[in-house]
Amino acid sequence: MSEHEYTPKSKAGKWFNDRLPLLTLGAHLTDYPTPKNLNYWWTFGGILTFCLITQIVTGIVLAMHYVAHADLAFASVEHIMRDVNYGWLIRYIHSNGASMFFLAVYIHIFRSLFYGSYKSPREVIWIIGLMIYLLMMAAAFMGYVLPWGQMSFWGATVITNLFSAIPLVGESITTWLWGAYSVDNPTLNRFFSLHYLIPFLILGLVVLHIWALHVPGNNNPVGIDIKKPSKDTVPFHPYITIKDAFALLVFMIIFAGFVFFTPNVLGHSDNYIPANPLVTPAHIVPEWYLLPFYAILRSVPDKLGGVILMFSAIFILFVLPWLDTSKVRSAVFRPIYRQFFWILVIDVLMLGYVGAMPAEGIYLVLARVGTVYYFLHFIVVMPVVGYLEKTDPIPMSISEPVLAGGAEPSVARKVNDKV
Amino acid sequence: MSKEEKKVNRRDFLFTASYTVGAVGVGAVIWPMIDQMNPDKAQQALATTEVDISNIQPGKSITVLWRGKPVFLKRRTQEEIAEARSVKMDDLPDPQKDEDRVKEGKDEWLVMLGVCTHLGCVPLKDKGDYNGWFCPCHGSHYDVSGRIRKGPAPTNMEIPKFEFVDSNTIKIG
Numbered sequence: 001m002s003e004h005e006y007t008p009k010s011k012a013g014k015w016f017n018d019r020l021p022l023l024t025l026g027a028h029l030t031d032y033p034t035p036k037n038l039n040y041w042w043t044f045g046g047i048l049t050f051c052l053i054t055q056i057v058t059g060i061v062l063a064m065h066y067v068a069h070a071d072l073a074f075a076s077v078e079h080i081m082r083d084v085n086y087g088w089l090i091r092y093i094h095s096n097g098a099s100m101f102f103l104a105v106y107i108h109i110f111r112s113l114f115y116g117s118y119k120s121p122r123e124v125i126w127i128i129g130l131m132i133y134l135l136m137m138a139a140a141f142m143g144y145v146l147p148w149g150q151m152s153f154w155g156a157t158v159i160t161n162l163f164s165a166i167p168l169v170g171e172s173i174t175t176w177l178w179g180a181y182s183v184d185n186p187t188l189n190r191f192f193s194l195h196y197l198i199p200f201l202i203l204g205l206v207v208l209h210i211w212a213l214h215v216p217g218n219n220n221p222v223g224i225d226i227k228k229p230s231k232d233t234v235p236f237h238p239y240i241t242i243k244d245a246f247a248l249l250v251f252m253i254i255f256a257g258f259v260f261f262t263p264n265v266l267g268h269s270d271n272y273i274p275a276n277p278l279v280t281p282a283h284i285v286p287e288w289y290l291l292p293f294y295a296i297l298r299s300v301p302d303k304l305g306g307v308i309l310m311f312s313a314i315f316i317l318f319v320l321p322w323l324d325t326s327k328v329r330s331a332v333f334r335p336i337y338r339q340f341f342w343i344l345v346i347d348v349l350m351l352g353y354v355g356a357m358p359a360e361g362i363y364l365v366l367a368r369v370g371t372v373y374y375f376l377h378f379i380v381v382m383p384v385v386g387y388l389e390k391t392d393p394i395p396m397s398i399s400e401p402v403l404a405g406g407a408e409p410s411v412a413r414k415v416n417d418k419v
Numbered sequence: 420m421s422k423e424e425k426k427v428n429r430r431d432f433l434f435t436a437s438y439t440v441g442a443v444g445v446g447a448v449i450w451p452m453i454d455q456m457n458p459d460k461a462q463q464a465l466a467t468t469e470v471d472i473s474n475i476q477p478g479k480s481i482t483v484l485w486r487g488k489p490v491f492l493k494r495r496t497q498e499e500i501a502e503a504r505s506v507k508m509d510d511l512p513d514p515q516k517d518e519d520r521v522k523e524g525k526d527e528w529l530v531m532l533g534v535c536t537h538l539g540c541v542p543l544k545d546k547g548d549y550n551g552w553f554c555p556c557h558g559s560h561y562d563v564s565g566r567i568r569k570g571p572a573p574t575n576m577e578i579p580k581f582e583f584v585d586s587n588t589i590k591i592g
Contacts (some may be wrong), residue, residue, distance in 0.1 A: 157538070162538065164539075175458060176456050176457050179462070181462065181488060182488045186458070186459070277541075278484065279541060280541040280555060284556050298557055303537055303538075303572065303573045304573075306571065358558075
């Protein structure tokens with residue numbers, strides 16, 4: 001938080017600020033002391049905010065033309081694509097925007113994993129972030145159902161049937177979710193309602209996420225605590241805003257590349273076939289961003305076991321701050337953990353790949369190996385490596401290694417001294 | 420604290436009574452909000468379907484929609500019935516006799532929900548390792564009686580409530 005109390009210069013500003021201190025909030029956000037060594041992996045918070053706003057704006061516009069009814073939904077989406085002025089553009093931004101949103105959030109999450117941003121005192125930021133991620137998956141899933149194509153219908157069927165695995169009450173819960181005896185018009189209607197609601201819940205959580213961030217301040221690539229403000233920090237504006245803006249522009253170029261050149265490459269062509277409750281598509285897959293979890297689900301030859309393991313894969317992340325026993329945040333100073341981190345990245349990418357392949361032969365074997373490693377990483381590797389690893393010396397401050405040209409003994413200290 | 424203060428007094432009673440009435444009130448308001456999501460009267464009204472089966476040849480099957488779900492009606496050949504009945508119960512993950520899955524005296528008619536008991540896809544007919552159905556979503560194999568034999572599905576394909584209205588008509592539901 002800013003050291004100095006902010007006082008508006010104008011009389012009117014002061015009058016207003018005394019009644020609602022919005023200008024104080026603005027000044028805090030502008031002056032917010034930020035570590036000066038933040039690299040481009042730190043620009044994804046801003047990019048994600050952009051993604052959320054893009055989805056909300058394009059979504060509100062699409063809802064002006066879309067009809068949430070089983071008989072009309074598919075045709076109304078085609079109407080948007082062919083008749084509505086710039087409807088194709090708005091829908092392609094919205095559908096590709098979901099993928100870009102997930103691309104950014106995965107980078108954001110792995111950034112956090114590498115630099116230990118989830119560790120004390122930032123556990124609450126991490127947990128709110130995971131809640132946002134869960135809501136994103138719910139919103140994306142329900143949004144994918146709305147065009148009422150074959151993948152929409154059967155994706156909805158498979159995902160809602162996950163709940164039927166719950167003993168005793170599973171069937172009742174599934175029927176309750178459907179509002180019918182199968183995925184049908186009531187299901188589509190409520191999914192539309194919830195799809196419209198969730199982004200605003202996410203927006204609320206984003207405010208809490210940033211609020212919780214502004215209490216301890218940003219983590220940084222070196223992962224050490226810094227004094228704020230000090231020579232290790234720069235004001236958020238203009239230093240971070242301009243860096244975020246540049247990264248955002250690069251991101252938007254990639255985004256536009258998908259929208260204008262290959263708008264359907266991330267989708268599935270079967271979703272251009274209207275929903276048919278009598279025929280399941282031969283090869284049913286979720287959107288790419290859910291594939292690793294889908295691979296985990298399919299790797300278990302038991303219905304309830306698969307569902308439990310899939311949900312565990314997400315919920316285990318909530319206790320991550322307590323599974324990691326290392327006192328050093330940044331993997332830059334953790335030679336062993338750093339290697340396991342990259343194995344995890346490869347593991348998740350591999351799970352995503354086999355999730356898109358048929359669940360048989362070598363793919364099933366890889367899915368099982370990948371699933372086992374995924375859980376081993378969090379349950380065994382993180383606590384044990386954190387305990388046994390001999391970490392590299394960490395610098396005293398952000399400025400010193402830069403000015404001295406590296407982490408030399410004179411400016412470095414052992415972990416033991418630090419914590 | 421002295422002993423008198425620990426005794427239940429009028430204020431404690433008021434607190435407990437208020438919380439209780441409040442909780443009942445909240446519950447009474449929440450339940451309609453939850454229950455409105457259950458199948459409505461229009462959905463429940465679609466609960467039965469009548470099917471004309473006079474045109475189905477032995478060995479053939481048709482699929483009809485009942486409550487938004489596909490129902491397979493298969494007229495089985497004598498060989499298929501014999502095959503279904505020769506299976507040892509020990510080989511079945513969800514042991515059930517073929518006799519218990521059809522109506523007595525109408526053994527050739529297999530009427531079942533065409534819904535995979537894993538995650539609800541529609542299995543493909545005449546596919547899989549057991550001469551029955553195969554679910555393309557996650558690889559469950561069903562035999563000629565619709566019983567699960569291999570794969571992640573936990574139970575046999577469900578037999579809905581149905582009856583023969585006359586020799587040419589089946590009423591499902």
